[in-house]
Amino acid sequence: MAAVQYACDALDVAIVALPLCASPWFVLLPEAMSESPTHPGRIFTAALIVIGDEILSGRTHDKNIAQVASWLGIQGIRLAEVRVVADDTAAIVEAVNALRARNDYLFTTGGIGPTHDDITVDAIAEALGVGVVVHPEARAILERYYEPRGGVTQARLRMARVPDGADLIPNRYTGAPGIRYDNIFLMAGVPQITAGMLDALSDTLEGGKPLLTETIGCWVQESEVADLLRETEAAHETCQIGSYPFWREGKSGANFVIRSTDASNLADCVRELMRGLEQMDRAPFPGGLEADSN
Numbered sequence: 001m002a003a004v005q006y007a008c009d010a011l012d013v014a015i016v017a018l019p020l021c022a023s024p025w026f027v028l029l030p031e032a033m034s035e036s037p038t039h040p041g042r043i044f045t046a047a048l049i050v051i052g053d054e055i056l057s058g059r060t061h062d063k064n065i066a067q068v069a070s071w072l073g074i075q076g077i078r079l080a081e082v083r084v085v086a087d088d089t090a091a092i093v094e095a096v097n098a099l100r101a102r103n104d105y106l107f108t109t110g111g112i113g114p115t116h117d118d119i120t121v122d123a124i125a126e127a128l129g130v131g132v133v134v135h136p137e138a139r140a141i142l143e144r145y146y147e148p149r150g151g152v153t154q155a156r157l158r159m160a161r162v163p164d165g166a167d168l169i170p171n172r173y174t175g176a177p178g179i180r181y182d183n184i185f186l187m188a189g190v191p192q193i194t195a196g197m198l199d200a201l202s203d204t205l206e207g208g209k210p211l212l213t214e215t216i217g218c219w220v221q222e223s224e225v226a227d228l229l230r231e232t233e234a235a236h237e238t239c240q241i242g243s244y245p246f247w248r249e250g251k252s253g254a255n256f257v258i259r260s261t262d263a264s265n266l267a268d269c270v271r272e273l274m275r276g277l278e279q280m281d282r283a284p285f286p287g288g289l290e291a292d293s294n
Contacts, residue, residue, distance in 0.1 A: 016226060026035035046072050047099035051110035052119055052189055053087050062167035063191040063287040064109045071198045075261045076207030087111060092123035100184060101129075105205065110189030112179065116156040120186055121179065130179065135162045138177050145175030163192045170200040181228040209261040217289030220282045221245075221252045228276045229256065236269040244293035 020221050048068050054060040062084070066135040069079040080103055084092040092111075100106040111120030127131045138160035141150070143226060159176035162168075169178030171183065181184040187197045218225070222245050233241045239260040246253050256273065260266035274284040 032079050042076045042208065043099070043102045044105075044106035046107060047081040047083070047103040048079060049099065049106070049188075050082065050084045051087065051092060051093050051094070052084075053117075055084055055110070062109075062185075064189070064194050064245070067191065067195055068109070068198065071202075071208050072207075073211050075205055077205060078208075078211070085218065087117045087119060089119055089123045092120065093127040096124055096127040096184070105150075105183050105185065107185045107187065109187050109194055111161065112176075112186055112188060113235070114158045118158065121161050121163065123254055124181070124184065124186065128184075129159055130164045132161050133164045133170060134160045135166065138162065141168075141170045141175050141177060142278050146238055149213050151191055160281055169197045172196050172200075211259050211261055212263055214257045214258045214266060214286075215288035216270065216273060216277070217253065217285035217287070218256070218277055218282050219251060219253045219289070220277070220280075223278070225254075225277070225282070228280070231278060232269060232273045235272065236263045236265050238268040241269070242274070244291070246289075248290070248292060253289050253291075255276070255291065257288075 001221065046224045049063065050062055050064060052060065055062050072079050081099055083095050083099065085095050096106065098110075108120055108124070111118045111123075122132055134157065142156055142160055143152050146156055162179045163181050166179050166181040169180055169187065171188070173176050173193050175195055176188070178188065178200075185197075185201065187194045190203055222243050225243075229241050229243055233239055233252070239258055239262075242257045242259070244255045246255070258266060258269050258273065260269065270286075272283065
C-alpha cells in the first residue's frame with residue numbers, strides 16, 4: 001500500500017499512513033524547531049509513542065498527541081516524531097530504542113493500567129535492560145487511594161510496578177502515578193490524567209525558546225497564493241508558514257499559520273502576508289477562519 005500524506009493544522013507535520021503491518025508515525029518538519037537559549041545551536045526534541053490496540057483499531061480516537069505537542073511547545077521542546085504501536089512487547093521495545101536514540105526526551109501514553117494487556121512497563125524495562133519492581137512510594141499512594149475503595153488488589157498493585165530505578169510522576173486524579181526513567185516518561189492513556197501528569201512535569205525539563213504562532217484566514221485557493229506564501233517565508237528567515245485549506249459555504253478557504261521563535265520577525269511576517277493578500281484583493285482574517293460550519 002502506498003503511503004498517503006495529509007496536512008495537520010495543529011502542527012506543521014507530515015502524517016504518513018502506512019500498511020497495517022507497520023507502525024503509523026509522523027515527523028515534525030525540522031525547520032519548525034528552535035534553538036536552546038542556554039545552548040546556542042542546540043535544539044531540544046521529543047518523541048511520543050502512543051500505545052494501544054484500541055487506537056490502531058479506530059475504536060478510540062487519540063487526543064493525547066495534540067496536548068502533548070502543545071505542552072512541549074510551551075516547554076521549548078519540539079515534538080519531532082510520533083509512533084502508534086500495538087499492545088505488543090516487541091513493537092514497543094523496538095519503538096522505544098529507536099526513538100530515544102535520536103531525541104532528547106521520549107514520552108509514552110497508554111498501557112500502564114491494572115489489566116493483563118497493560119504491558120508498557122514490562123516492555124520499556126526490557127528495552128532498558130532492567131528489571132521490574134514494585135515502587136514503595138507508588139504502593140503507598142495506591143494503598144491510601146484505594147483504602148475507601150475496597151483496598152489494593154493484585155490487579156491494582158500492577159499500577160505500582162516500574163522499571164527498576166524509575167521515579168514517579170504525580171497523578172492527582174486516580175492516585176496511580178506516571179513513571180519517569182531518566183529522559184523517558186510513561187503516562188496514562190486517559191487524556192485528562194495525561195494532562196495532569198504533564199502539568200506536574202511543567203518547568204522541570206530543559207528546553208529552548210517556545211515557538212510563537214499567529215494565524216491568518218482567507219477565502220482563497222492555495223494555488224492562488226502559493227508564490228506569495230513562499231516569497232513571504234523566504235523574506236523572514238526565522239519564520240515558517242503552513243497552509244491549511246478547507247471547503248465551506250460552497251467556496252475554498254485556507255488558514256495560514258505563521259511560526260517563529262522571534263516575536264519581532266513573526267510580527268513583520270504577519271504584516272507582510274496580510275499586505276500581500278490585500279494587494280490581491282483577498283481580505284485577510286486575523287485569527288483565522290472556521291474550517292467547518294459546525
